[in-house]
Every structure is written in structure tokens, then in C-alpha cells.
Amino acid sequence: MGGPGETQIETDRRLIATRITRLKRELKDVKRTRQLHRQARKRIPSPVVALVGYTNAGKSTLFNSLTQAKVKAVDQLFATLDPTMRGLDTPAGQTIILSDTVGFISQLPHELISAFQATLEEVVEADVIVHVRDAANEDTENQKADVLAVLRDLGLGEAVGDMLIEVLNKIDLLTAADRGALANQAARSNIPMVLVSAATGEGCETLIATLDERITEHFRTAEVSLAHDDGASLAWLYDHGNIIERRNEEDAIHLMVRMDAANWARFERRRP
Ligand SMILES: Nc1nc2c(ncn2[C@@H]2O[C@H](COP(=O)(O)OP(=O)(O)OP(=O)(O)O)[C@@H](O)[C@H]2O)c(=O)[nH]1
Ligand SMILES: [Mg+2]
Structure with missing residues (x-):
């Protein structure tokens, strides 16, 4: 008290x-x-x-x-x-x-x-x-x-x-x-x-x-292949999606990516 x-x-x-x-x-x-x-x-x-x-x-x-x-x-x-x-x-x-x-x-x-x-x-x-x-x-x-x-x-x-x-x-x-x-x-x-x-x-x-x-x-998992020099796309995907798997091969970087629909649409728009 x-x-x-x-x-x-x-x-x-x-x-x-x-x-x-x-x-x-x-x-x-x-x-x-x-x-x-x-x-x-x-x-x-x-x-x-x-x-x-x-x-x-x-x-x-x-x-x-x-x-x-x-x-x-x-x-x-x-x-x-x-x-x-x-x-x-x-x-x-x-x-x-x-x-x-x-x-x-x-x-x-x-x-x-x-x-x-x-x-x-x-x-x-x-x-x-x-x-x-x-x-x-x-x-x-x-x-x-x-x-x-x-x-x-x-x-x-x-x-x-x-x-x-x-x-x-x-x-x-x-x-x-x-x-x-x-x-x-x-x-x-x-x-x-x-x-x-x-x-x-x-x-x-x-x-x-x-x-x-x-x-x-809402989420879709898909495979994405990126050229080795496409560091910008790689960084973008790490930022916006979940990288479930990554294989660095001779031809390209192969990724399994899980991302929501809005971000997949954004990613498509980024691609030439
Ligand atoms: N009868 C009944 N009581 C419930 C039920 N769910 C929770 N309670 C009771 O409600 C009280 C509050 O439950 P909590 O799970 O601690 O509530 P909370 O949303 O986590 O509360 P905060 O962490 O303070 O935000 C407790 O006494 C629980 O036993 C239910 O489905 N039925
Ligand atoms: Mg609680």
C-alpha cells in the first residue's frame, strides 16, 4: 500500500x-x-x-x-x-x-x-x-x-x-x-x-x-527460368515471392516460385 x-x-x-x-x-x-x-x-x-x-x-x-x-x-x-x-x-x-x-x-x-x-x-x-x-x-x-x-x-x-x-x-x-x-x-x-x-x-x-x-x-506455384545476367528479375522475385527451389544450371537459373496472383501479373508485365 x-x-x-x-x-x-x-x-x-x-x-x-x-x-x-x-x-x-x-x-x-x-x-x-x-x-x-x-x-x-x-x-x-x-x-x-x-x-x-x-x-x-x-x-x-x-x-x-x-x-x-x-x-x-x-x-x-x-x-x-x-x-x-x-x-x-x-x-x-x-x-x-x-x-x-x-x-x-x-x-x-x-x-x-x-x-x-x-x-x-x-x-x-x-x-x-x-x-x-x-x-x-x-x-x-x-x-x-x-x-x-x-x-x-x-x-x-x-x-x-x-x-x-x-x-x-x-x-x-x-x-x-x-x-x-x-x-x-x-x-x-x-x-x-x-x-x-x-x-x-x-x-x-x-x-x-x-x-x-x-x-x-490465391497463390500459384510455377517454374521460372532466368538468364544468368537477369539479376534484377531474380531480386524482384526474392522480394515479392517465395523461392521454394533454386537450381543454377548452365543454360539458366531455374526457380520454383510461389506468389500471389497480383504479383504474378506484375511479374508478367515486367517481362519483355
Ligand atoms: N464459451 C467459450 N469460451 C471461449 C471460446 N473461445 C474462447 N473462450 C474464452 O474466452 C476468453 C478469452 O479467450 P482468449 O483466447 O484468451 O482471447 P484472445 O482473443 O486471445 O484475447 P486477447 O489475447 O486478450 O486479445 C477465455 O476465457 C476463453 O476460455 C469459445 O469458443 N467458447
Ligand atoms: Mg490472446
């Missing part, structure tokens, strides 16, 4: 100040490890799926339920660096990297905003964004608006386009009628919407199938 004469408000202020200092320190650690594993990840040709959403929506629970019992080789790269990334093998035979993120909160204390945004760099680099929502929370629509506003601030408004998936979590807490209404809404939605319960695992298979579908549609 505080010194003699300290009022309750003063005590509260002091406790909050201590808490903010601690959170700032933790966020700095997060930022450092993320820089490290981002370098590690450059070597892994797998799409990254970021779970984003309001605080308490169930992102970490979903992260665990999607990846449990599936410890992948790629994890060895991350496990010690950052426990918030884990590999997942899908039924379609793809490996995806799931990334758990810090939840959004409205009216974040302004001292925390810049530190918080640093942790969201991860989201900007993701290939797919899964917006996890607490469908059982009465404030769920406002929370959604807040999260979408943050995504827009990150420059991820319209650009995210078809790589945004909405997950309506905690359906185990809903009445059958509410579930039915949500299922209807999901069926009419422009963006993929999946009903799940991270707690019971219900809907998780559908979610993974949806991820599989999006990623398969």
Missing part, C-alpha cells in the same frame, strides 16, 4: 502507471522477437495467417485448438523465438503458419498506442487475415467496427479484399435460434464467414477448409 495519506485515487494512479510501464516493456520484447523470427520466416515458403480481433474474442484459444497435437518441423524455428507462431498442416497438404496477435481494445491509453502498433507489423505482413469475433458478446458489432478501423489505419482496408476471413467464435454460448440467424448472415456475406467454437472445436474443420481454399485460389 502507499504511504500515509495516499488517497485511493493516488493509489490507483500509481498502480496503473506501474502496469503501463510493465506492458511497455513486454511490448518491446515482443517487437524484438518478431524482428528475429521475421528473418527466420523468410526462409520458409509458407503463407502466414494472422488471427486478429478484439481482446477476449478467443484468438489464443482458437490458435491452440487449430494447432494442437500438430507440432511441425517449422516450429523448431519459431518455438524458442516466438510462441505466438505455429505451423499447421492442412488436409490439402499445405503448410500454413498461424500467428496469434495482441487483441484490440477501444480507447487504448495513448502511451501504449505506438508500442501496440509495433506488434501489428505482423498483421501487415500476413497473407491471410482471420478476424476472430466474439459472437456471444452483445457489443460484437461495435467491436467489429473498431477492429476494421484499426485494420484500415494499418493500410489494410480494401486491399485485404478476399484475403480476409471472418470467424464468429463462441457459438457454443448461443441459443439455437441465434446460431441459425448467424448462419443465415454468414451464407449471405460477401466475405467468407465461418461459425466456430474454439472451446469445443466445432467449426474448426470448416475454417481450415476455408483457409485451404482461399490460399489455393
